[in-house]
Amino acid sequence: MTPLEDARDAAFFGRRKGKALRAGQAERLRQLLPRLAVPLHEPAPTDLGALFRHAPTEIRLEIGFGGGEHLAHRAAERPDVGFIGVEPFVNGMVKALGLIEERGLANVRLSDRDAIAVLDWLPSASLQRIVLLYPDPWPKKRHWKRRFVGPDTLARFARVLRPGGEFHFASDIESYVDWTLFETRRVPGFRWTATRPQDWRQPWTGWPGTRYEAKAIREGRVPAYLTFRWEPDGDRMAFDEFNDTLRSRDPS
Template identity: 65%
Template sequence: MSEERRTRTAEAFFGRRHGKTIRPMQAVVLADVLPRLKVDLSAASPGDLRALFPVPVDRIVLEIGFGGGEHLHHAAGAAPATGFIGVEPFVNGMASLLRMLEREARPNIRLYDDDAAALLDWLPDGSLDRIDLFYPDPWPKKKHWKRRFVNRANLDRFARVLKPGGLFRFASDIDHYVNWTLLEVARQGGFSWRAEMPDDWRAPYEGWPGTRYEAKALREGRRPAYLTFVRT
């Protein structure tokens, strides 16, 4: 195994790959639909990511860990001139989004079902307008904090692939992970936090449809935070 591969494995997108048993229709879409939408990292990265999409797009957004796909599907429908790349290694989440796409196609979506760090390393410099990371696994035990996706290595990746002025958006209902993210981003030094008053991080993003994870957090009495950072 190469040194590059060992490093990437150590920084992988940790989490479960399987949950509930895959139902027959889910298996069908994973076998038939996903290959048509999947970003192929074995191919050379295009100089212009707009070439990944069969429709004209003028902006590119990456959503890492899209869960059940509610936000990604909604966002792609609301902004058809934006190309969205969604990453989700959890098989059940990917199958959920693919079923939505069967019912309501989104030609401006492309998908990747493995390690987000590998995709980030494949992307060209300054190729993204925004990165969204919503409700990532908080890994609450201190011994597991090193597995949190927000870390110096991944923030360096974000800084490389985002355009100057591009956005990194982070939402979580776990106070400690919110504080962790603020500190890690400040240490990285390539971003500024776009907040001047409490509503700038307490109010959901414009056009926010909500997610199943957010709904659970609200039911359990946890108040989410919505952070926005600008690539300087």
């Protein structure tokens, strides 16, 4: 593990546990999660589709899926697609497992590890989409370094996205939206797809909404929905130089 990876792994600040699980929830976690867990202890398959029972037309990753409402909705909507969901928060994982079991979803794999470990395990150019919805905003300026979106994670996104693949980001915190636009523009090859205000004011097609989003709207905050496309062809050399600089950086 590189110094940068060590520093990023140590910088996980999210909760891992909440209320005590009921007996049925604990049993679901014990029985179902091992069957669906991404096998990070093994080398990643060259063809990531091998993780799924069917041959998926594409594979998407959702980071920090909360209770799994969006993940389960999209998986039911697109049974031809393989979905990988990452959520270290145990209570959220249990809720997602319940939805998967209830709806009989066969196209979902899960991980309760930090998303950085999953990103580093994935093969290059293996994903069509990465989704990050309402991540912890860390609104105080002294905590901004804890935000998940940063040059190291975006470099990881670039490695695992296919050319033409997309990064979807949603937040109701204006400073985090601005932060994400700034950080993504710094990575050669990522292009913000918006051409008019409606492109970031309206959610994506088929959007089911989330509980956090509903709360934000009730409290007067306005969500933004950003789409970035990974188009490395014209910026490959610039991205390689950016990545070399990033890897050589001393995080101390």
